Amino acid sequence: MNSDRRLIDEIIFLSGLTSSVATIDPLLxxxxxxxxxxxxxxxxxxxxxxxxxxxxxxxxxxEYLIGGDALRHFTRxxxxxxxxxxxxxxxxxxxxxxxxxxxxxxxxxVVIGAIFVVSSVTLFAFRTPYWWLLSxxxxxxSVLVSSCWFFVVGFSTFTPxxxxxxxxxxxxxxxxxxxxxxxxxxxxxxxxxxxxxxxYGLPYISFGVAFIVAYMGVRAFAQAQQVESPLTSLxxxxxxxxxxxxxxxxxxxxxxxxxxxLDTTMVGVALISYYGYVIALLVNRVRHTLTRGYARAIGLFxxxxxxxxxxxxxxxxxxxxxxxxxxxxxxxxxxFYATGGMLVFFSGYLFRLSSVGQLxxxxxxxxx
Numbered sequence: 001m002n003s004d005r006r007l008i009d010e011i012i013f014l015s016g017l018t019s020s021v022a023t024i025d026p027l028l029x030x031x032x033x034x035x036x037x038x039x040x041x042x043x044x045x046x047x048x049x050x051x052x053x054x055x056x057x058x059x060x061x062x063e064y065l066i067g068g069d070a071l072r073h074f075t076r077x078x079x080x081x082x083x084x085x086x087x088x089x090x091x092x093x094x095x096x097x098x099x100x101x102x103x104x105x106x107x108x109x110v111v112i113g114a115i116f117v118v119s120s121v122t123l124f125a126f127r128t129p130y131w132w133l134l135s136x137x138x139x140x141x142s143v144l145v146s147s148c149w150f151f152v153v154g155f156s157t158f159t160p161x162x163x164x165x166x167x168x169x170x171x172x173x174x175x176x177x178x179x180x181x182x183x184x185x186x187x188x189x190x191x192x193x194x195x196x197x198x199x200y201g202l203p204y205i206s207f208g209v210a211f212i213v214a215y216m217g218v219r220a221f222a223q224a225q226q227v228e229s230p231l232t233s234l235x236x237x238x239x240x241x242x243x244x245x246x247x248x249x250x251x252x253x254x255x256x257x258x259x260x261x262l263d264t265t266m267v268g269v270a271l272i273s274y275y276g277y278v279i280a281l282l283v284n285r286v287r288h289t290l291t292r293g294y295a296r297a298i299g300l301f302x303x304x305x306x307x308x309x310x311x312x313x314x315x316x317x318x319x320x321x322x323x324x325x326x327x328x329x330x331x332x333x334x335x336f337y338a339t340g341g342m343l344v345f346f347s348g349y350l351f352r353l354s355s356v357g358q359l360x361x362x363x364x365x366x367x368x
Contacts, residue, residue: 276312
């Protein structure tokens with residue numbers, strides 16, 4: 001590869017590893033002014049002055065990633081190793097960073113597919129009641145746990161603050177999978193129906209707790225990015241959530257034989273809806289401080305929880321005005337099978353790509 005072309009490609013790659021638009025974007029103005037005067041092919045030839053300028057930008061990007069980035073932390077050796085992997089100068093036979101990420105995605109999708117097929121065939125063969133619900137539950141758990149793998153793989157280059165944030169997020173995602181399994185089990189086991197407080201209340205309270213844990217992760221992420229927002233204050237968010245739950249319990253609703261247990265269910269739905277929207281709003285604030293790759297990843301995570309909150313509100317309305325369990329089933333199916341689970345999974349994959357600089361950082365090249 002042309003050495004001048006390689007220098008610009010390294011700058012583009014290094015800018016993709018960074019997390020802060022505000023810090024890095026001004027540094028790249030010199031790169032834009034230079035690339036605007038050259039073609040994008042391998043015949044690129046820089047003047048000595050241009051080469052020195054770009055080399056200086058590359059050095060500053062390296063220094064920023066080694067000691068200044070809010071989310072990432074490299075040593076000089078680990079950053080050089082990352083560059084070697086990206087540009088094919090690592091050990092022979094070693095997959096590129098993008099190749100590694102794609103191989104992991106392929107492996108995980110194959111495992112998830114195998115889990116779905118094996119669980120479906122096994123449960124159907126044994127004539128298990130509601131076998132399709134159990135199979136779907138098992139698959140959802142595997143999807144959510146797999147998304148944690150993508151987060152964890154990049155931990156080695158994350159700052160301690162970001163590791164704590166993703167520890168919360170991973171715990172929340174695993175809890176969501178467990179809650180989905182719990183709900184399915186409570187639905188199909190007849191003996192649980194004789195304990196209404198378990199059948200109607202515990203699964204939804206568990207979902208609500210999982211959403212609170214997810215909020216703590218996003219809050220830690222926002223604090224790592226030094227985002228100032230009332231949504232990061234527990235003194236504001238927690239009292240409002242208590243007020244929302246109280247208001248929901250006081251709302252008039254139809255009378256059913258399970259009326260005394262419906263309040264417990266509604267508290268869980270209220271927690272899901274409230275914290276889902278808080279997460280989505282806080283993520284929107286965080287997105288504007290990040291480079292495009294990270295912004296897309298965290299944005300998809302927030303979208304999953306925002307859609308979950310919307311479906312939760314629809315379920316709450318059905319429960320209040322009809323007194324049937326249809327709303328609860330709609331909430332679970334819509335929230336975790338169609339929206340939340342898959343969005344969180346692909347959010348994890350985008351974070352994986354961002355952690356190795358395979359999604360866009362700040363725009364470097366400028367059109368002529």
